[in-house]
Amino acid sequence: MIVKSLVSRKALQKLNCINKNSLVQLSALMSVKVGDSVPAVDLFEDNPTNKVNLAELAKGKKIIMFAVPGAFTPGCSKTHLPGYVKxxxxxxxxxxxxxVCVSVNDPFVMGAWGKDQNTQGxxxxxxxxxxxLAKKLDLALNIAPLGGVRSKRYSMVIEDGKITSLQVEPDGTGLSCSxxxxVKL
Known part of the structure; x- marks a missing residue:
């Protein structure tokens, strides 16, 4: 792609956010993009037996899904999740x-974090x-201090299973466009 050869990754990271309005198409950096369908991945709510298939969850609805690098981490607990709750x-x-908040954690941790942050309802x-999910969206990030592979920080709007808006933090972990x-409805 011509865009890749003209713009370095470092220059792209200087952009405030990577989204559909950026000068560079999201597809130049990752496989997921606005217009794609969400994958039929099983996520878990509260315990390992309570599967929630993302494609089924999104069918016929308009949802916001955002991902955080880790439950109970400072930026996620003080800023990111509380903003959506508020x-x-x-x-x-x-x-x-x-x-929907998604993180690469076990379902017990996510349930406890939800109770701690008063997310019910x-x-x-x-x-x-x-x-x-992070890998299928090509939004995985290796963060050794948090245990290895985590999700980049992003937000997306999904309408009837299709991504209509996507904001990915330029460094994968910052707190700005996600x-x-x-969020862009």
Whole structure:
């Protein structure tokens, strides 16, 4: 692709956010892009026996899904998740059926984190324990201090199974374009 040869990865990271309005198409950096269908990946809610298939969850609905590198981490617990909890009613009044938080953690950790952050009725806490979703979206990131493969930080709007908006943090972990205040409905 010509864009790849003209713009370095370092230059792309200087962009405030990588999204559909950027000068560079998202497809130049990763496989997932606006217009793609979400994969039929099983995530887990509260325990390993409660599977939630993402494609089924998104069927016939408009949802916001955002991913964080790790439960109980400072940026995720102080800023990212609380923003969506705080704005849940407002976002739902604008046609959002559900708000989903995903992290590469086990379902027990995600359940405990949800209770700690008072997400009940506002944000569903889904675990991606083997990073299957992160890998299928090509949004996996190796963060050794957090245990290895994690998800990049991003937010997306999904309408009837199709991604209609996608904001990926330029460095994969920052707190700017994937925040609740920046979500593009």
């Amino acid at each position: 704005r849940a009613d407002e976002l739902k009044s604008q046609g959002i059926s559900e708000i 506002k944000v569903r806490m889904l675990a991606d324990p083997s990073a299957e 925040l609740a205040e920046a």
